[in-house]
Structure formats: structure tokens, C-alpha cells
Amino acid sequence: MNILITGGAGYIGSHTALSLIDKGHKVSIIDNLITGSRKLIPKNAKFYKCDIINYKKVSEILQKNRFDAVIHFAGLIKVEESVKYPKKYEYNNYTKSKKFIDICIKNKLNNIIFSSTASIYGHSKKKNCKENSKLNPQNPYAKTKFKIENFIIKRAKQKKLNYIILRYFNVAGADRKLRSGLLDKKSSHLIKVACEVATKKKNFFIINGSNYRTSDKTAVRDFIHVTDLSEIHILSISYLLKKKKSQIFNCGYGKGFSVLQIIKSFNELLNNKIEYRFGPRRPGDIEKLVSNCNKVKKTLKWKPKYNQLKTILKTALNWEKKIISFK
Ligand SMILES: NC(=O)c1ccc[n+]([C@@H]2O[C@H](COP(=O)([O-])OP(=O)(O)OC[C@H]3O[C@@H](n4cnc5c(N)ncnc54)[C@H](O)[C@@H]3O)[C@@H](O)[C@H]2O)c1
Numbered sequence: 001m002n003i004l005i006t007g008g009a010g011y012i013g014s015h016t017a018l019s020l021i022d023k024g025h026k027v028s029i030i031d032n033l034i035t036g037s038r039k040l041i042p043k044n045a046k047f048y049k050c051d052i053i054n055y056k057k058v059s060e061i062l063q064k065n066r067f068d069a070v071i072h073f074a075g076l077i078k079v080e081e082s083v084k085y086p087k088k089y090e091y092n093n094y095t096k097s098k099k100f101i102d103i104c105i106k107n108k109l110n111n112i113i114f115s116s117t118a119s120i121y122g123h124s125k126k127k128n129c130k131e132n133s134k135l136n137p138q139n140p141y142a143k144t145k146f147k148i149e150n151f152i153i154k155r156a157k158q159k160k161l162n163y164i165i166l167r168y169f170n171v172a173g174a175d176r177k178l179r180s181g182l183l184d185k186k187s188s189h190l191i192k193v194a195c196e197v198a199t200k201k202k203n204f205f206i207i208n209g210s211n212y213r214t215s216d217k218t219a220v221r222d223f224i225h226v227t228d229l230s231e232i233h234i235l236s237i238s239y240l241l242k243k244k245k246s247q248i249f250n251c252g253y254g255k256g257f258s259v260l261q262i263i264k265s266f267n268e269l270l271n272n273k274i275e276y277r278f279g280p281r282r283p284g285d286i287e288k289l290v291s292n293c294n295k296v297k298k299t300l301k302w303k304p305k306y307n308q309l310k311t312i313l314k315t316a317l318n319w320e321k322k323i324i325s326f327k
Helices: 013-024 057-065 078-086 085-107 140-157 190-198 225-241 259-269 294-300 308-323
Strands: 001-007 025-030 047-048 068-070 111-117 161-167 170-171 205-208 223-225 247-251 276-279
Touching: 001 013, 013 025, 013 225, 025 057, 047 225, 057 085, 057 190, 068 225, 078 140, 085 140, 111 140, 111 225, 140 161, 140 308, 161 225, 170 190, 170 225, 190 205, 205 259, 223 225, 223 308, 225 247, 225 294, 247 259, 247 294, 259 308
Parallel strands: 001 025, 001 068, 025 047, 068 111, 111 161, 161 247, 170 223, 205 276
Antiparallel strands: none
């Protein structure tokens, strides 16, 4: 397959590019490097430094290559930042994506895999969110994803494209061969920050919120290893090309861990204890987000391989140790 990846210099995009290349597929990447890094771009991928809204350049890339599908990862991803700068998120994530998707359609690239987020479910009263659960995005970041989903669905109804929308729960871990992982130094990602404390880049870990209605009063999340998530993308492309049928899938393991449980599991793994303190809730944060992932397992015959919390923590920590040597 010949695949275009937007945001391929980022955490999940670069990993998916590697997984595709490992399986013998051709990969081209479009990324403006706003948060991504050249260090993460696989050597065997073709790289175009380009914004997804650059009509001329994107059109040229699409006309030069005949892509089978596009995986659209590019976007800004920080909930807290989106609360502070909602317009920046609206423009980069929604307006630009809309224009990009229309450039793809114009150039007959009609198969799209889109990175959405579980946070569009918002405060779900249901135990585990299903794809048809009520959507209730609570922060500007999630709202942009909700709007792009609707835009994609609208274009599909006009018979202009086929899509797979993937709603990721919390993505974590790193490539087992340590070729890629989360590089963003300003990340507020729970496991990333815990790794920074474990490797002494930070002094202590702050648990944001200790008055949630959960068993230990800290927020609960469903973590999925980035390698398992990449595999879902590859299966999604094959499904889309074969069946031409649009779908929405939750991407998680269907199991919730509290922030405190994560820190405690980390401390069991490590000799040096992660020191933690409790802080206030962050604006936009959700109490509990856990997937029902039966649909993706059944439809794509996806079998998670890295779904042990310790595997996620170990690979993330090994990556963090490796990047100490990065400049
Ligand atoms: N990391 C998670 O836990 C998580 C959870 C749910 C959804 N997602 C979604 O998955 C996707 C990838 O996330 P990630 O964690 O790899 O983030 P990331 O920040 O590591 O990667 C995003 C990439 O997109 C690029 N980019 C941003 N705007 C662009 C633009 N206008 N033009 C070209 N390139 C642009 C950035 O430079 C970066 O390389 C995002 O769309 C994000 O919303 C991530």
C-alpha cells in the first residue's frame, strides 16, 4: 500500500509510519513540525515539511503520488492549551483539516483514517463508552475533533469519501526497539510526566484532582499501547480498501486505571520511588473515560498484544532513558 500520513513527525504518526514500513508499505509524511520532530521521522519515509492547509504544495504531493489512503494525525493535542487558546485550536485542528480533506477529495484521495479522541464522549454516565454513546465534548480540543468527525461524515454522505474514525483513549508506551516514542518536553501526558520524574528530569508528580467520584478519588483512564494502536490503523486501511465501508471505532483496552494506580504500579517497577503530591483539578479534565472496544476487536479482528500495564510503563520508561541523550 502507498500511504500518506499527516503529522508523521509526531508521537503516534511516526510510530504508525514505522509499523507500515516494517510491513513493507510505502509511506509519505506531511508535517509542519509545529510540535513534531525530524528525529522521529522514519528514514524510509518520504518527508514533506508542509502545513496541511498549503493548497499548492499538498495538491502537488497528491498529484505526484497515487496514495491508497491518508491517515490524518496532524493536530494540536493539549486540552489545557485549548482551554486557554480555543481559536488557535479551532483554526489549526478544524478549519485546516476541513480544507485539507477537501484537497484530498479534489485529488481523488477518498479513503481517510482520522485520529479522533475519546474525550468527545465527555462526562459519560455509562460504565464504558460505546461508539454510539452520547457525545458531549467538554473542552475546545475535543470540540474540534467532534466538528471534524461531523464534517467527514457529511462528506461521506455526499459520497465523496470513505472513512474510519478512530477514537483513541489514552495512548502510551513506546516502540519496543525504541525507534520512536513521546518526545514532547512540554507534554502533560500522565505516563510521560511520571517517566520524567522517574528519570529525575522532574522532582515530583502532581496528581491533578483528588476529589473525583472514583474508587480512590483520582481520575480514571483507559490506556492503549502505541504499537497496538498503530496496528489498528493498518487493519483499518485494509478494511477500508477492501470493504469501502465507513466505520467509527473506539481504540482502548476496555479497562480503567486511576492516576494513583498508575503511580503505584510504576513504584512497584522502580527502585526509586516516584514522589507525588495532590493538586487541583485541571480545567477541561474528565472524571472517568473507559472504552468498550468490542467493535474494533470484532470488525477488524484486532488482538491487542501489549495490553499489560507494566509493558506500557516499561517501554515508556526505556524510551525516556534513551532520550536523555537527545539534544
Ligand atoms: N496522544 C494521545 O493520547 C491522543 C489521544 C487522542 C487523540 N490523539 C490524536 O492523535 C493525533 C496524533 O497525536 P500525537 O500524540 O501523535 O501528537 P503529536 O503532537 O506528537 O503529533 C502531531 C503532529 O502533527 C503536526 N501538525 C500539527 N498541526 C499541523 C499542521 N497544521 N500541518 C502539518 N502538521 C501539523 C505536528 O507537528 C506533530 O508532528 C492528534 O490528532 C491527536 O489529537 C492523540
